[in-house]
Amino acid sequence: MAAPPLTMIPMTDLQVTLPSANERRRGLRIMRTVATGLLVLSAAVFVWTLRVAPAGTWVGYLQAASEAAMVGAIADWFAVTAIFKHPLGIPIPHTALIPRGKDAIGRGLGEFIRGNFLAPDEVATRIHEAHPAQRLGRWLGQPDNAASVANQIAALAKTTVDMLSDEEVQGSIEAVVAARVRSIPLAPLIGGAIENAMADDRHHVLVDGVLAGVDKAVMENQQVLRDRLGNESPWWVPEAVDDAVFRRIVTGVRSFIADLKVDPHHQLRKDLDVRAADLALRLRESPEMQERVDELKEELINHPEFRAWAAGLWTRLKADLVHALDQPESAAHQRIAKTVRDVAQRLSEDEGLQETVDSWLAESAQRTLVDSGHEIVNLVAGTVERWDAKETASRIELLVGKDLQYIRINGTIVGALVGLLIHAVAENFV
Numbered sequence: 001m002a003a004p005p006l007t008m009i010p011m012t013d014l015q016v017t018l019p020s021a022n023e024r025r026r027g028l029r030i031m032r033t034v035a036t037g038l039l040v041l042s043a044a045v046f047v048w049t050l051r052v053a054p055a056g057t058w059v060g061y062l063q064a065a066s067e068a069a070m071v072g073a074i075a076d077w078f079a080v081t082a083i084f085k086h087p088l089g090i091p092i093p094h095t096a097l098i099p100r101g102k103d104a105i106g107r108g109l110g111e112f113i114r115g116n117f118l119a120p121d122e123v124a125t126r127i128h129e130a131h132p133a134q135r136l137g138r139w140l141g142q143p144d145n146a147a148s149v150a151n152q153i154a155a156l157a158k159t160t161v162d163m164l165s166d167e168e169v170q171g172s173i174e175a176v177v178a179a180r181v182r183s184i185p186l187a188p189l190i191g192g193a194i195e196n197a198m199a200d201d202r203h204h205v206l207v208d209g210v211l212a213g214v215d216k217a218v219m220e221n222q223q224v225l226r227d228r229l230g231n232e233s234p235w236w237v238p239e240a241v242d243d244a245v246f247r248r249i250v251t252g253v254r255s256f257i258a259d260l261k262v263d264p265h266h267q268l269r270k271d272l273d274v275r276a277a278d279l280a281l282r283l284r285e286s287p288e289m290q291e292r293v294d295e296l297k298e299e300l301i302n303h304p305e306f307r308a309w310a311a312g313l314w315t316r317l318k319a320d321l322v323h324a325l326d327q328p329e330s331a332a333h334q335r336i337a338k339t340v341r342d343v344a345q346r347l348s349e350d351e352g353l354q355e356t357v358d359s360w361l362a363e364s365a366q367r368t369l370v371d372s373g374h375e376i377v378n379l380v381a382g383t384v385e386r387w388d389a390k391e392t393a394s395r396i397e398l399l400v401g402k403d404l405q406y407i408r409i410n411g412t413i414v415g416a417l418v419g420l421l422i423h424a425v426a427e428n429f430v
Contacts, residue, residue: 024398031405038412039077042069057427064423065416072415076408083404084393098396099389106384110377118376120369124362133357137347146344150337151328157336158325161318169318174310178301187293191283194276207272208261215257218250225250 019027049063081087082095098105140146197206218225226246233242260266282289300306324332346353369376384392397404 021398024402028398028401028405031402031409035073035077035405035408035412038409039070039073042066042073042412042416046070060427061420061423065420068419068422069412069416072418073408073412075415076411080401080404080407084397084401085390096393098393102387102389102392103381103385107377107381109384110380113380114369114373114376118369118373120366120373123369124366127362127365128358131354131358132361133347133354137344137349137354140340140344141348146340147337150333150340153336153340154325154333158322161321161325164318166314166318170311170314173314174307177310181297181301185290186297187283187290190293191280191285194280194283198273198276198280204264204269207269211257211261215254218253218257222250 043066045066046063049059049066078087082092083097085099086092086096140149196202226243229246229249230239230242233245260268263269283293321332324330327333347357387395
C-alpha cells in the first residue's frame with residue numbers, strides 16, 4: 001500500500017501556546033478565591049438566617065441551603081487540599097497524598113507510559129502505517145535535503161578521520177601490510193614469473209634493457225672509471241699507457257655488449273638462460289631458496305624505510321581524504337551526494353526495499369522496547385524520585401489545581417441544592 005502523500009504544514013499550524021507558570025499561578029489564585037468566596041458567602045448567609053433574617057418559611061429553606069453549601073464546600077476543600085498537603089498543617093491520615101506517594105506515582109506513571117504509549121506491538125503497527133522508508137525517500141529526493149544530508153555525511157566522515165589516532169592507524173596499516181606480505185608465497189611467484197617470461201622469450205627484452213643500461217653507464221662514467229684505473233695503476237706506468245689501456249677496455253666492453261645485444265644465440269645469453277631456468281626451478285621447489293626469500297621478506301618488513309613508508313601512506317591518505325571531504329566539487333564529495341540521491345530514488349520507488357526497511361525499523365523498535373522497556377519505567381520513576389516532595393505537589397497543583405477548584409465550587413452549589421431538597425422533603429412529607 002502506498003503511503004499517503006506528504007503535505008507541507010506550516011509551522012505556525014503546529015504550534016500550541018501553553019500557559020506560562022505565572023499565568024497558571026494567576027488562574028489558580030483566581031479560582032481558589034472564587035471557591036473560597038462561595039464558602040464565605042454560604043457562611044454569611046447562614047449566619048444572617050440565624051441572627052438577622054425575619055421569621056418565615058423561605059428563611060428555613062435559605063438556611064438549609066446555606067448550611068448544606070458550607071458542608072459541601074468544606075468537604076470538597078478538605079478533599080482537594082488533602083491531595084497536595086495536610087489540611088491546616090494537621091497530619092491527618094490519608095492526606096498529603098502526592099508528597100507521600102510521590103515515588104509510587106512516578107513508577108505507576110512510567111508503567112502507564114510503557115503499557116499504553118510504548119507497547120511494542122502498537123509501536124510496530126504505527127511504524128508500518130507511517131511508511132517511514134517511503135517518506136524518507138521522498139524527503140531525500142528534494143535537492144536541498146539531499147545536498148544537506150550529503151554535506152552532513154561528509155562533515156561526519158571528516159570529523160571521524162580527524163579523530164582517529166595517527167599512531168594506531170599507522171600501526172594497523174603496518175601490521176596489515178606486513179601480514180599480507182608474509183602470507184604471499186613470494187619465491188614460487190618469482191619462479192613462475194621467470195619461467196613464464198622465458199617461455200615467451202620475453203626475458204630477452206629485460207636482458208637487452210640491462211645491456212643498454214650497462215653500456216650507457218660505461219659511457220657516462222668514463223672519467224670516473226679512468227680515475228679509478230689511474231689510482232690502481234703502478235706509479236711507474238706512463239699515463240699515455242694508462243689512457244691506451246683504458247680505451248681498449250672501454251672499447252672491448254662496449255663491443256662485447258654490442259655483440260650480446262645483436263646475437264640472441266650468444267653463449268653468454270644461453271648461460272644466462274640456463275642460470276635463470278635453474279633459479280626459477282629452485283625458487284619454486286627448493287625449501288632452502290624459499291626460506292632465504294622469506295628471510296629477505298622479513299628484513300624488508302623490519303627495515304625502518306618500510307615503517308616510514310607505512311606511516312607516510314596514512315599521512316598522505318588522511319590529508320587527501322580531509323581535503324576531498326572539505327571540497328564540495330571533489331570526487332569523494334560528489335560520490336557521497338550521488339549515493340544519497342540513489343538511496344532516495346530506491347526508497348521512493350522500490351516497494352520491496354520499503355517493506356524491508358519498515359520491517360527492520362518496526363522489529364528494532366519492538367526488540368528495544370521489549371528488552372529495555374523497564375528502563376523507561378526506571379527513567380520516569382527515578383526522575384520523580386529525585387524531585388522534592390513539596391515541590392512535586394506544588395508543580396502538580398499548579399498544573400491541575402485550577403480545574404480542581406471547580407470541584408469545590410460544584411460541591412458548594414450541589415451541597416446547597418441537596419440541602420434545599422432535604423429541607424423541602426422534611427417540611428412537606430414528614
